[in-house]
Amino acid sequence: MTYCVGMLVDAGLVFLSDSRTNAGVDQISTFRKTAVFGRDGERVLVLMSAGNLAITQAALSMLREAVAASDSRVSLATVPNLFEAARHVGETLREIRRRDAEALQAFGVEFNAALILGGQIRGEPPRLFNIYAAGNFIEATPETSYFQIGESKYGKPIIDRVLQRTTTLEEAAKCALISMDSTLRSNLSVGLPLDLTVVHTDAYKLGEQRHIDGNDGYFAMIQSRWGGALRATFDELPNPSPLGEG
């Protein structure tokens, strides 16, 4: 299983993904689920993926192939804006589906993929999209400024309570890491290492990147202190007394 979250705030974008892919109980592998495309000074795009690894890896390979091609085909390096980038990613998923879906179905494998695409192309503000397996997509709005894919529910409440457009990138990263910590605790199939990727508004290049494994002091602090602080907060609230009708 996977958990990825992408957040859009005034100051930019924060992406966090875990790296665990499991193909059965005793076969747990780690793969990076965050990919970056761009040209410094002009565009930066970050893509995170969840779902069937064969599908999402094929999508990534095809997107990279299009970027590397010297002909005039559409690619993440040439699309004029993020909306067209999301369409291109969606079309890529549809192409894989046309090719693979029948064979997958024969083995009872669902065509399962979800992507988060965000970034900024010169001429427009930063944008964030959630792309479905069907190739259609939705865009983050001021009301919903984040997307999650994969095992998303455990880590949703803390984001709903904290994240706003005015949240700083540091706070958004902290929120994403706490959200991931909650997910890690409640679902063993999501695991370290993590990839944190930051994009600053109007920088048109990749911001900070952080590969978080068991040796990352900051995440270890989040893991030890958030649980304890939550417990202390819990203890501070009065018990329902009497338990029956108040």
Next chain:
Amino acid sequence: MTYCVGMLVDAGLVFLSDSRTNAGVDQISTFRKTAVFGRDGERVLVLMSAGNLAITQAALSMLREAVAASDSRVSLATVPNLFEAARHVGETLREIRRRDAEALQAFGVEFNAALILGGQIRGEPPRLFNIYAAGNFIEATPETSYFQIGESKYGKPIIDRVLQRTTTLEEAAKCALISMDSTLRSNLSVGLPLDLTVVHTDAYKLGEQRHIDGNDGYFAMIQSRWGGALRATFDELPNPSPLGEG
């Protein structure tokens, strides 16, 4: 959608259910999802249900019919222990499935039901079961002392962090209510009113019951203070600085 949680601690059992059943966007109804069976001084059983309302209501009707019948059939009033009670509930689901599944399938409706059964029958300690649509079931153990059915993931992290067998009934009820608050905030299809039901170990009768609607002062306090306290806790933890590799 529904969210129900049942908790087993040394001091007894806590059950919490929401009451919303929705059959489409503009048709939201409320039904009680908690049912109580028992005979004071001898047994008390609490049953919560999630899933297709036609199925869970049929199950409840059949369970009540068996209790009311004057013949010697198996019922929740006569089973010698909680394990047999869970088997009886599972068999009831299987009977409904034999009768209805084909017709439901013709309309593309999945046979979807989940139940939590807990309580105590004289001669054994309190026990808690999670019964699946297939009629099979699992029992709470010292390692997993709670079950959730329905929209369960949003409210799981706080339980994982707080609940232990030594938790008091008051604390367990507070934990259940905070878990429900997180679910309510993240999923609009789970809603008030709530039903809180408590069973004390070795009481062999129903403990406190509390019907929680918009006027319940304690739950309003939880709703207003937990979010704020969580936000304060969030603010207290340092930000990741620098954002990149530490």
